[in-house]
Every structure is written in structure tokens, then in C-alpha cells.
Amino acid sequence: MKKLSIILALITTMSINAQQSLKSPDGNLLLNFSVQGGKPQYSLNYKGKQVIKPSFLGLELKGENKMEFGTEINRNDNNAENSLYDNFKLVSSNNSTFDETWEPVWGEEKQIRNHYNELEVSLHQEVTDRKLIIRFRLFNDGLGFRYEFPEQKNLIYFVIKEEKTQFAMSEDLTAFWLAGDYDTQEYDYTTSKLSEIRGLRKTAVTSNASQKVFSETGVQTPLMLKSNQGKLYINIHEAALVDYSAMNLDLDDSNFVFQTWLTPDAQGNKGYIQAPSQSPWRTIVVSDDARNILASKLILNLNEPCAIEDTSWIKPVKYMGVWWEMITGKSSWAYADVPSVQLGVTDFSKLKPNGKHAANNENVKKYIDFASKHGFDQLLVEGWNVGWEDWFGKSKDYVFDFVTPYPDFDVKMLNEYARSKNMRLQMHHETSSSIRNYERHLDKAYQFMVDNGYNSVKSGYVGDIIPRGEHHYGQWMVNHYLYAIKKAAEYKIMVNAHESVHMTGLHRTYPNLLAQESARGTEFQAFGGSKPNHTAILPFTRLMGGPMDYTPGIFEMQISKLNPENNSHVNTTLCNQLALYITMYSPLQMAADLPENYERFSDAFQFIKDVAVDWDRSIYLEAEPGKYITVARKAKGTNNWFVGNVAGYERFNSKIKLDFLDSNKQYIATIYSDAHNADYKTNPQAYTIRKGIVTSKTKLNLTSVPAGGYAISITEVTDKSQLKGLKKM
Secondary structure, three states: OHHHHHHHHHHHHHHHHOOEEEEOOOOOEEEEEEEEOOEEEEEEEEOOEEEEEEEEOOEEEOOOEEEEOOEEEEOOOOOHHHEEOOOEEEEEEEEEEEEEEEOOOOOOOOOEEEEEEEEEEEEEEOOOOEEEEEEEEEEOOEEEEEEEEOOOOOOOEEEEEEEOOEEEEOOOOEEEEOEOEOOOOOOOOEEEEHHHHHHHHHHHOOOOOOOOEOOOOEEEOOEEEEOOOOOOEEEEEEEOOOOOOOEEEEEEOOOOEEEEEEOOOOOOOOEEEEOOEEOOEEEEEEEOOHHHHHHOOHHHHOOOOOOOOOOOOOOOEEEEEEOHHHHOOOOEOOOEOOOOOOOOOOOHHHOOEOOOEOOOHHHHHHHHHHHHHOOOOEEEEOOOEOOOOOOOOOOOOOOOOOOOEOOOOOHHHHHHHHHHOOOEEEEEEEOOOEHHHHHHHHHHHHHHHHHHOOOEEEEEOOOOOEOOOOOOOOHHHHHHHHHHHHHHHHOOOEEEEOOOOOOOOOOOOOOOEEEEOOOOOHHHHHOOOOOOOHHHOHHHOHHHOOOEOOOOOOOOOEHHHOOOOOOOEOOOOHHHHHHHHHHOOOOEEEEOOOHHHHHHOHHHHHHHHHOOOOEEEEEEEEEEOOOEEEEEEEEOOOOOEEEEEEEOOOOEEEEEEOOOOOOOOOEEEEEEEEOOOOEOOOEOOOEEEEEEEEOOOOEEEEEEOOOOEEEEEEEEOOOHHHHOOOOEO
């Protein structure tokens, strides 16, 4: 009997230590996991093609520092106690399946399916008697996995020196990448082979208000990749980034292996962990069809369900702003041109106005009148509060108090005026990256908003983080951003954060996080311009983690017409700007240009007025990263559709079927498209508008010029009289 028990134990051990495999629900993806020489590793295949070659997993910990007789002794960082990446044995594994359908508060879809197969592997490190769990979730569109640190006596508090997760690529893929940086994502994307990243890094990095490039071959996530032989599209990112440093990737370009590179703190440490806890999910979205990458909800599904019980106050917003005239240099955020001001010391009422301050009563009322007339929900006003004169680049702690307006901005009167026009003002909090100052004022600032009728805020984090040495994407700042979002929810305030960490799907859990910037937005078109294919890449990269406040809708492309001293040019056509309201998904959409420019092109402005900001269904019709994107979306609670297309460097001939329309109904389509002679450099405002009858059998052939596009509004016919004078398309 004893001999039989030993044999059974050996069989069990052999089974546990053998390779563990997991298939996606549709069988197209295959995950393999094993422990090789004490090191955990995984690989991933899609339809028999290798996506990720065998890649190691784990973390390196920092040695403990001990004080002996007043002297700090640093223990050896290379001993076994600091390894969470080798000397492991697989002690158990569990498989499970999960399938649910849930409804987001807002989004691209009315309902989202969350369907995956899961593999949980439990590892034991005998030399330290420590446990590590790695949890894999395999969806039809990709893989998510994370590290879990269970409660245990030998791993309670620890410091991460580096996470050693690998993504070993099968070839020299084409990448759409941003240079790895701890403080900014506001670079133009570079498209190149992996082997070319090192040589192109210098040209990929441009000046920014705060930046810290960390490696010759470092890149940021979301990272979009494409195979060179046969169609295979891969996107690498992270989900549910909470109490952990943001992930970058560093490439070993000798064998095309990426390894995670976490953002450090001021001391160089990558994370402070207390068990039980877990890392964010590492995500790999993969398909042989680029459209499926854009449609993926994997990152959202890896986040926790909504944590806010009453979400009735959270609503998508279409807004205008007293903003673009300041971005272009036509106007100023500051009230006075003086070298120094101090809150609590400077009497702003005695300062001489500079005559360029945009956030004044008369100008704001003009914007309110225009925005109200055309059906907008809110008006963002920046530069309303005292302190803008002298903080930038000064590492100044106490800059703003977020409640004291300039002498020419009447908070109560303007908010009442906006409400009388069925609108709200949108608050602006520029933190000047002084985090202690913002947090010390946060409750008072949010209460001030509530008292004055504001329900949404755009927060900004321009410049180097104070305290000095911290980075925008480190664990300390990641915790701050989430703290501000949670605190805002207590006051029923929606948040739009700029210069913050990349999005990782947390808007599922906290839907009052409407959007973030966290990329190179429209403002850079006034700072010298962006590449013509920029917005044909962003949905494959930045938007994988969540919606962006891109601030589209610019109709005047020559910035010198607003400010003679600024020769920048917006590198798109006008119709491309219209299409962005569809291709760049966000529940927070801005019409960014000045009212007078919309009045000049009132027929094209009609599309911005009509387009929805919340959707029941989204269909990606055509897509190729950096080249073109065509999207159709059904407006929430209606039978109306909107279609948008953007092109990159090359002219694109779009061919789409309207078979998503109800088969027994007629619709009226209004098409806004590039004129045949449109050119984003020399003739960007050349467009045509045509209207006709369409059905589910209609096929459309449309052409977008380089950096151009088209936009279509499709409304259901409810009365035959609507068809008068119209022809079938």
C-alpha cells in the first residue's frame, strides 16, 4: 500500500511539473506555461502562428537595508532572497471558465461580453519558502496575466527592483512606438522595424515640459506591432494599474525580446508592495484582422466592475472651450504680465491687466451664447483663477488655491448665466504638478465646484512633479491620480485628466473618469504640428487603454491667422477633423476651434452639432494602423448612425457596405468628404456635402486624401415627406 502511494505521488508530481496549456474559448489562441530550470515561462500561439516565443516571468526584489550602530548596511542584491524569478517549483494549477455580459455606464457598446478561460498556477520557492501565483486569462482576442502575492510569513513588505516579464517576439516586427519616458507620452509616433528603434530614438524624442527618456531601445505601451510576413497584429499594454508603477518596455534588439521596465521613484525604486496584493494585468491583444484590435474589450474586462453605486450623475459631455485661442498664443491664461505673484500676498485687483486674458466675463459670455445656441452641454474655461503669471518651470509649490478667480472673472454670475442657457461651465484645475498643494486643496476645490454648479473638471499636470525626483508615471503618482478620481466621485464630479498616466481600463471601475489626455493631443498642432498619420495610429495605441480628450474640430488650419507670430499648421483636412468624432472614441468630445471659424463653415459645423457622444453599437469597417480607419457607430437609444474615416500619409479609397442598417427601413445620409482637390497642406478646407437616401443594401465608395477623411450622419426616415427632392445613393 505504501509503494502504491509513492507511485501515485510521483504521477501527481510529474503531472504538475509538466507543461500547462490553455485554449481560448474559440480555440484560436493557445497558451503554454511551464517552469524551466526553476524559472517560470510562457508562450502564446494564434491559429498555429507563434505570437510570443517562450518568455520568462518574475520580479527582482531590492535587498533590505538594515541599520547597525547608525550605519546603513545594504544586503547583497544578487542573492536568492531577492529573486522572484527563479528557484520555483509548480505546486498546483487550476482551470476555470467565466462568461458574463455587463453594461457599461457609457461606452462604445450597450453591452460587453466578458468570456475567458483561466489558468491559475501556484509556485513555491523552496530556498525562501515563498509563494507566487500567476493568473492567466485567455480571451478570444488575447491574453491577460498578472502576479499575485498571497499572504505569507516570508513575503510581507518588499521593494521591487525590476519586473522581469518578457515578451519575446518571433521576428523583426514593424512597431508603432513612442520613446520610453517616465514623464510624457506627448511624442509623435515613429513607425519602424524593431531593429531600427535604437537608431531612430534621437529623432523620436522632441522637447516637452517634462520628460525623462530611460533607454536607447525603450518604448511605451500601448505598443502596436505588425508582422511582416502574413497578417498578424499584436498589441501589448497593461490593465487595472493600481498601486503600482506604470509599465514601459525595454527591447533587447539582438533577439527582439521586450522586458518590462517600471517607472522608478525619486530613489530609483520601482514599487513598494505589501502582501496580499497583485500586479496590474499584462495584456496581449492579437488578431489577423486589424479591426479586431480596435474592437477589443479585453483591457476593460480585466478591470473590476463599477465601484460607484449611483451612477445617474455621470453623463457623456459635448463641450466647447475658451482654450484654443490661448493654445495658439492669440490670448493668455495670465491676467497680468508681471515677473512674480504670490497667493495670499499679491493683490491681483491692483495689477495692470495685460489685455490678452481670455477668461474674462465678456469673452466667456460670448462663448456661452454660441455654445448654447448650438446645443453644447458645457464650456471649459481655463485661466480663470489667480496664479498663472509665474509658475511654469519654477518648481513652485504653492501656485493655485483653485477657488480664487481673477478680478475679471465673476464665478457666480457666469455660472448662473450658463445655467440660464441650459449649460454648465467646466472647471479647470492646473495643478502645476505640485501634488501636495493640490491634495491639500482638493476637498475645498471640489466643494467650491459643487457650490457653484460645476460637475466636471479638467485637471492638468504640466511640468516636473513636485516633490522633485518623482515621475508622472511612478507608483506615487499613479496612486494620486486614482485618489483624485475617488475623491471626485464623493462630490459627484467627472474627471478629465491631462498629462497623467496612460489609461488602463479603470474607467470601468470608476466611470466618472470620462477621459484623459495622456498622449499628443490637438494642442501640438499649434506647437509645430503633428504627423499626418497621427490619428490613424492613436486608436491602435493610446486609445487601447481608454478614451482620450483629443480636442478635435479645428477648422482654421493656418495658426498665423489667429496669431501672426505662430506659423504652425494643422496637418489635416477639415473633413479629417469631422471624422475624429467617430474614429477617436470618447464620451467627452470638444469642439475646439473659435466660434467665428465655425460660423465661416456652418454647413460643416452641422456634423459636430449632430454627432453623438454615447453609443449602443460600434463596428470597425476598415482598418490598417497608420494608414486608415473607418468606423460606424449607432447613437445611444436611437436608430441613427454615424460613420467616420481618417487616412494617413496616402490617399485611401474607402469601400463600405451599410448592411448594419435595419433591412426594412430607409435612411437619409449626409456625407461630408474631402473635395477632389483637397490637400492638407495647401487646400485643407476643400470639402463637399451631399445628401441622399440609403438602405442596408447601399454600398459607398469614397476617397480620403492624405491626412484627410470623411464623416457621414445617417438618420432613420420617420416621415415620407423627408425624402422629398432626395435620390438614392
